[in-house]
Amino acid sequence: MSDHQYFEDDALGKAYDSQLMKRLLQYVKPYKKWIVLALAILIISTLLRLAGPVIIKLAIDEYIAVGDADGLGRLALLYAGILLVQFFATWGQIYLMEWIGQKAMYDLRMKVFRHVQGLTMDFYDRNPVGRIITRVTSDINSLNELFSSGVVNIIGDLFTIFGIVGVMFVINSKLAAITLIALPLLIVATILFRIKVRHAYREIRRLIAKLNAFVQEHVSGISVVQNFVQERRIFNRFNDINRELMGRHHKSIIYYAVFFPTVEIISAISLGIIIWYGGGQVIQGAMTFGTLVAFSQYMEMFYRPIRDLSEKYNILQSAMASSERVFKLLDTKPAFKTPAKPVITDGLKGEIKFKDVWFAYNKDEWVLKDINLHIRTGEKVAFVGATGSGKTSMTNLILRFYDYQKGSITLDGKELKDFDGETIRKNISLVLQDVFLFSGTIEDNIRLGNGDISREQVKKAAEDVNLLRLGNGLKRGLDTNVGERGGMLSVGQRQLVSFARALAYNPRILILDEATSSVDTETEVIIQKATETLMKGRTSIIIAHRLSTIKQVDKIVVVHKGRICEIGSHDELLAKKGIYYNLYQLQYKDQELPAAV
Ligand SMILES: Nc1ncnc2c1ncn2[C@@H]1O[C@H](COP(=O)(O)OP(=O)(O)OP(=O)(O)O)[C@@H](O)[C@H]1O
Ligand SMILES: [Mg+2]
Known part of the structure; x- marks a missing residue:
């Protein structure tokens, strides 16, 4: 159990990558009109905010200074009106942005999930489940933060900053110039902070990914952990990761704790300069008192977006990294594709032919070598051989x-590669060694959401395999809840559910990877009967571990180290005294054949 595979490839990405941004924008494109509206509202609300201090200045200089109470009242009304408009503008803008963001993320999530469903098995061999889950959930969530945390408001923030500077210069250019003396200091502080925090954030993200993967793996495998009394060791390793994560957070907290008061101080210095210099000007009569008040208000408005910017920058950066990962997943092509014009069949007969087939999971590591095999329609074939053969x-x-x-490989004489995967799998049912059940009832698991299968058919399938007779019986019949992965059923019951599923789907070809786990004799008999029922009238391939099954088939195919060595009936192969004979001596001989019921 090493951790190395969980290290998320989280290199320090760019905070802004126009290529990625372009692709991301594709997802908000359908909502273009709404975005334009949101931006228009944003600009209006920013302008209104900038108007505030100017109105105060007017109030002080034009009305209060000359004692015009009526005028002051009118201005107050105007101010109230502006506030009201601003309220609705801000509301509309937040609502629109969030709504667009959620819509776009909904689309993207659908797209990623559909894409993942279409990927071929080799992808799943290479990628741990946790990583795929992260893509669909947290990566897309961090993209969503672009909208929800108002990163889009960066535009508004920049607008505000430049707007303030512009207005200040219009009102009093000299005071404006002096006010901005402290600005370089602020820029340096922000850059330093950004560099430090960026690194800390990257580490935090890496550690969170590691923590997630760790929890996921050890919760999934909790029975092994408890069985081998590994709790303490696992707990200690968890503690290590957790402590490291806390340490990183601690570091970033330190940076924040230094940065925020620094900005406060710089902003206070600026304010001090305004009061000191501007105050002097007012005393000398070179400037109005209203201007001084307006300036000090602008100063306050000026520093808030700057402080926020550095935080939004981090969100932007992590969103870029996430989008890069999501797009990388979307760019993963399936190892092979459905042909442009797939074979259309009304129904397969179920004849399978292998001719000189070679196959490797990884390049040049041949797992199957020169396989030749003919399985006729309706024939029952057992594959036997050592583990890993x-x-x-x-x-x-x-x-x-x-x-x-x-x-x-041909199916009914037509090349397998010319079929569409769906056609093939609709006609073939696979009954697996380790049965995978989904949470829900037994009926759900037999039908798997296929509306064409009626309750009657489900019931018949369950009866045909004697599912409800097993053990103490399932008290709630087909409505029995199976629990996650079928954990609330016995091994034998799970097997029979998957048999019933295959039966209800009524495939032309049946592939059964028989369970190696032993079950009691009664269950064995029921499973044996169910296997017979299942094989009736269809081409069947059974990877056999039970002698009882082997005795039922038409021919046995012996696989040894990736090659087919022997083909024949049980008696023929025994007489040959070859590999099958040895296998029989080792593996099957001691199995008792249960009496048929
Ligand atoms: N997804 C995979 N990626 C890479 N190699 C694989 C993969 N699945 C199986 N192999 C390798 O291919 C070989 C054949 O495996 P296979 O699963 O076909 O054996 P098997 O005969 O079904 O064994 P068992 O009786 O234990 O189920 C083994 O050496 C195995 O390690
Ligand atoms: Mg196998």
């Missing part, structure tokens, strides 16, 4: 989970 791999090729490199 390549039995499952052969069925993986038939199901088109992987692409074969050499030779040809």
Whole structure:
């Protein structure tokens, strides 16, 4: 259990990458009109905000100074009006931006999920589940922050900053110039802070990914952890990661704790300069008192967006990194594609032929070598062989989970590569060694959401495999809840649910990767009967671990180190005294054949 695979490739990305931004914008394009509206509102509300201090200045200089109470009243009304408009503008703008963001992220999530569903098995071999989950959830969430945390408001912030400077210069250029003396200091402080925090943030993100992966793995494997009494060791490792994460947070907190008061002080210095210099000017009569008040208000408005900018910058950066990862996933191509004009069939008969087939999961590491095999329509075939010999791999090729490199596999005489994966899998049911059930009821798991299968058919399938008779019986019948991954059912019951599922789907071809786990004799008999029912009238390939199954098939295919060594019936192969004979001696001989019921 090493951690290295969980290190998220979290290099220090650019905070702004126009290429990525362009692609991201594709997702908000459908909402262009709304964005334009939001931006228009943003500009209006910013302008209104900038008007505030000017009105105060007017109030002081034009009305209060000359004692015009009526005028002051009118101005107050105007001010109230502006505030009201500003309220609605801000409301509209926040609402629109959030709404657009959620819509766009909804679309993107759908797209990523659909894409992931279409990827071939080799992708899933290479990528841990946790990483794929992160893409669909937290990566997209951090993109969403672009909208929700108001990073889009950066435009508004910049607008405010330049607007303030502009207005100040218009009102009193000399005072404006003096006010901005402290600005370089602020710029230096912001840059320093940004560099430090950027690094800390990257580390924090890396550690959070590591923590997530760690928790996920050890919660999934909790039974192993508890069984082997590993809690303390695992807890200590968790503690290490957690402590490191806290340490990083601690560092970033220090930077924040220094940065914010620094900005406060710089802003206070600026204010001091305004009062000192501007106050002097007022005393000398070179400037109005209103101007002084307006300036000091602008100063306050000036520093807030600057302080926010550095935080938004971080969000922008992590959103860029996330979008890069999401797009990388979207750019992952399936290892092979559906042909442009796939074979159309009304229904397969179920004849399978391997001709000189070679196959490797990883380049040049041949797992299947020169496979030749003919399975006739309706024939029942058992694959036997030592563990790792390549039995499952052969069925993986038939199901088109992987692409074969050499030779040809045909289905009803037509090349497998010319079919569309969906057609193939609709006609083939796979009953797996470790049965995967989804949370829900037994009926849900048999039907798998297929509306064409009626409750009656589900019931019949369950009865045909004797599912409800097993053990103490399932008290709530088909409505029994199976729990996550079917954890609330016994191994035998889970097997039978997957048998019933296959039966209800009524495929032309059945592939059964038989469970190696042993079950009690009664269950064994029920499973054996269910297997017989399942094989009836269809081409069946069974990766057999039970002697009882092997005895039922038409022919046995012996796989050894990726090659087919022997083909024949049980008796023929025993007489041959070859690999099957040895296998039989080692593996099957001691199995008792249960009496048929
Ligand atoms: N997804 C994969 N990626 C890379 N190699 C794989 C993959 N799956 C299987 N292999 C390798 O291919 C070989 C054949 O595996 P396969 O699963 O076909 O064996 P098997 O005969 O079904 O064994 P078992 O009886 O244990 O199920 C093994 O050496 C295995 O390590
Ligand atoms: Mg296998």
